[in-house]
């Protein structure tokens with residue numbers, strides 16, 4: 001095991017990211033895998049630093065006149081003064097006269113502002129951006145001239161990343177100290193304001209999902225709805241005339257053994273997640289500039305799970321148990337999710353402000369639902385990221401397989417029905433695609449915006465495995481013969497949906513990763529004042545959410561093999577509602593983020609999801 005230089009609890013100096021300034025920090029922990037130290041600054045900020053960015057206190061104490069301030073924020077004043085006293089600096093009048101030195105001053109001021117960062121609670125779509133978005137925008141091709149336009153705003157990609165993470169609003173006294181004339185001051189302020197987020201304490205704001213009453217209803221309504229749906233599906237004739245289905249007593253639904261099997265499943269997935277295989281990538285920058293590290297091994301977890309399931313089948317493990325105790329499994333997952341949500345809420349009460357989700361509101365009920373903490377982690381174990389793709393999504397494929405085997409057993413078939421094969425293979429493709437493109441998850445609303453609370457815990461661990469497998473569950477007790485011509489049409493529909501879904505997601509991901517990617521040079525873009533551009537041709541010029549369109553077409557193809565009843569269409573109805581609502585949430589955020597540029601985009605691309613319809 002590699003040795004570490006600094007011990008937990010030791011007080012040292014840590015470099016402030018993006019600057020050459022060192023502040024007093026306390027070592028909180030050390031991760032031997034990533035070789036990063038978690039340190040705490042005096043103002044409470046916790047960051048991960050490399051060993052090279054940490055120095056013992058003694059190496060600073062001998063420096064005469066060094067600042068004693070111990071947090072980036074408290075250091076501001078002294079640093080400004082010491083810089084202005086620098087013997088190498090020409091008198092201010094001389095600096096004022098030459099435009100070249102004006103430019104140098106601007107650069108210096110910018111650098112000064114950049115390094116004097118205070119991690120703050122940010123309101124990500126704050127007024128300053130909206131105000132600045134009053135600027136005229138223009139549409140251009142995504143090629144070299146576009147790059148120049150971006151460079152006009154002169155911050156390098158790296159520094160612009162830092163800039164977007166901090167309040168870079170120059171303090172008045174600092175600007176005075178720099179003695180930049182008003183024109184230049186405006187220029188600097190204008191540049192900085194573009195990337196400035198308004199600093200606000202978390203306060204009451206517009207709540208989504210119908211506010212507190214809405215989330216209260218969802219939290220109680222969805223589990224009830226889930227059980228009613230599963231009970232309905234178990235009936236021979238699941239028509240609405242037979243509603244409500246016979247309700248079992250609650251004690252009949254609870255089985256400790258089932259809960260044990262569920263926990264075992266969860267722990268196996270934890271184990272696979274922790275395996276040191278797969279690339280480690282950085283997530284999008286957080287409000288305090290940190291970028292969390294994520295290991296991309298979802299696809300490996302899937303392969304390993306398949307090996308375990310295959311071996312168990314070979315060993316004669318009775319998978320029918322999952323089908324015959326399906327409701328008990330759904331209850332076990334729901335109980336687990338409630339316990340997890342309570343844990344998440346409790347631990348979030350101790351979380352530093354910087355770690356809270358921008359969606360949290362300060363209202364306990366709402367925050368319990370939406371999640372208070374953005375990225376709850378136990379060491380390097382990221383709870384939200386893990387739950388989003390592993391136990392539920394892989395669990396969905398396993399449940400589908402269980403249903404396929406159950407269909408063969410119950411209907412006494414030598415081979416599964418064509419409908420079951422279609423449903424299984426379509427959904428397998430969807431899950432494998434998500435795991436293969438795992439990195440894309442890091443830029444979704446769920447990871448960047450929503451906290452980890454009941455909504456995602458229930459969505460990931462209960463809703464996805466038990467509702468998304470509904471078509472397969474339905475087919476076990478309600479056989480439906482699909483002809484080959486019909487199957488061919490459904491396959492074509494599924495492939496069309498997949499091409500749109502994958503094409504749109506890959507195009508956007510590639511553009512966000514490298515806006516000057518030569519492969520995207522033919523696409524038109526709208527320049528926005530945040531520095532990020534919007535695609536306005538290609539898939540994203542067709543409708544504003546082409547990926548949702550593709551997803552919905554695929555969802556239709558999943559339901560069609562069960563076309564003899566309305567019940568399996570519940571999925572497409574629910575999914576349309578989910579994506580229409582999600583699209584509205586995303587529009588709201590994008591409008592705040594991009595202002596006039598977004599409105600221009602909406603004019604250019606008038607339809608949200610369905611061309612000429614919506």
Ligand SMILES: NC(=O)c1ccc[n+]([C@@H]2O[C@H](COP(=O)([O-])OP(=O)(O)OC[C@H]3O[C@@H](n4cnc5c(N)ncnc54)[C@H](OP(=O)(O)O)[C@@H]3O)[C@@H](O)[C@H]2O)c1
Nearest residue numbers: 444445505508512533534535536540547548551582586590
């Ligand atoms: N199966 C399910 O239950 C389910 C549920 C939800 C979502 N999904 C799928 O998950 C995938 C991800 O969905 P998502 O909801 O996270 O949203 P998304 O559509 O992938 O991302 C929206 C973001 O894309 C960027 N964007 C929007 N328009 C753009 C344009 N013209 N050019 C460049 N960037 C643009 C904006 O972010 P920035 O500008 O900040 O980059 C916007 O916030 C989708 O394929 C969706 O279908 C599936």
Ligand SMILES: CC(C)CCC[C@@H](C)[C@H]1CC[C@H]2C3=C(CC[C@]12C)[C@@]1(C)CC[C@H](O)C(C)(C)[C@@H]1CC3
Nearest residue numbers: 218222388389433434441444446455459460463464
């Ligand atoms: C109120 C609740 C019922 C809402 C529950 C919503 C969740 C079921 C979804 C929210 C985000 C979704 C999502 C996927 C699955 C469903 C959600 C968790 C996803 C993992 C499906 C595969 C995709 O490829 C994806 C990885 C992009 C996607 C991410 C978002």
